[in-house]
Amino acid sequence: MARMQNNRMIPGIGQANSIRFTWKEKGMEPIGRESFGRAVLMGVLKLTVKDVLCLQGNQMEGAFDVTLYNEEKHEEIMKKVKEVGGEKPLVHYTVTSLAKNNFRVVTVNMYNPHVKEEDVRAFLGRYMENISSARLLRDSLGFWKGRRSFQALLKEDPKGLGGYLHPPAMFSLGADRGTLYYARQPPFCRRCMAYGHTMASCEDIRKCRICGSGEHEARAVASPRCAT
Structure with a gap:
């Protein structure tokens, strides 16, 4: 051999x-x-x-x-x-x-189907690497459901949950909202937009999903692009 x-x-x-x-x-x-x-x-x-x-x-x-x-x-x-x-x-x-503990198959749902794949991949690239091309998820009739599947590796982060960075389960790309999920995803709080607990046990104030500010929520912002 x-x-x-x-x-x-x-x-x-x-x-x-x-x-x-x-x-x-x-x-x-x-x-x-x-x-x-x-x-x-x-x-x-x-x-x-x-x-x-x-x-x-x-x-x-x-x-x-x-x-x-x-x-x-x-x-x-x-x-x-x-x-x-x-x-x-x-x-x-x-x-x-040969297994990678940080390997994940991420399903992303953008409510605006016109959002470009490269924009989604650029967002995921803040938290993940070796990101594959998108696979469009379709129903039994062949219609696209608006969801895209990516294969990727979570970036290592000693301070992160499980030693890795995790992309937020709820996010915005400009004016377009999206959600994502994957196997072994930590609990995510929709109030403070952080991993590690759920909204029921959150003691923090609600943060803006666009800029992360605790001074307002996204629905209270006149323009979806918050000032930093």
């Missing part, structure tokens, strides 16, 4: 619930796919066929890429690898998670 000198072919935005096992012994011939599945996955890691969505041989990397059905099993196996990593034949592999 041919092998590159490093493990650089990990997807930029990650591959959900996936783990790469890269053969690291230059002086030894790697075992085949079925032997790997039997000895490493079923033997050392105690996985069953029902746990594994896909087992792929990656010749360019000299590796096997294993995709599991769910995030819980992925975390369980990564933890187990640390516990039993010294057992043969697992000891002959470098194990790397």
Whole structure:
């Protein structure tokens, strides 16, 4: 099995619930796919066929890429690898998670469908990186529902919830209002426009969704473009 000198072919935005096992012994011939599945996955890691969505041989990397059905099993196996990593034949592999903990699929709903995709992506770019092109979400008849889906990585922020920046669930681009949501989105308060709690438990004053000021609400502003 041919092998590159490093493990650089990990997807930029990650591959959900996936783990790469890269053969690291230059002086030894790697075992085949079925032997790997039997000895490493079923033997050392105690996985069953029902746990594994896909087992792929990656010749360019000299590796096997294993995709599991769910995030819980992925975390369980990564933890187990640390516990039993010294057992043969697992000891002959470098194990790397291809999943990105900050990977999100963001659904954005702009109430004005004429808002340009590049404007939405520019807004998301304040909080996220590696943002994909938009996928228009359509109903069963084929009509666009006004929602767009983006794949992206949350930017790291030591002071942010979970160590990441999070785009506000409610926002405005000029005069145009929008909302967004994604899996594992923290609780969002519609009163103070902050993450970490809901409106029911908020003790702050209501802020303007356009400029963030606590001196007025958006509906009280004559012009939607607030002065800073």
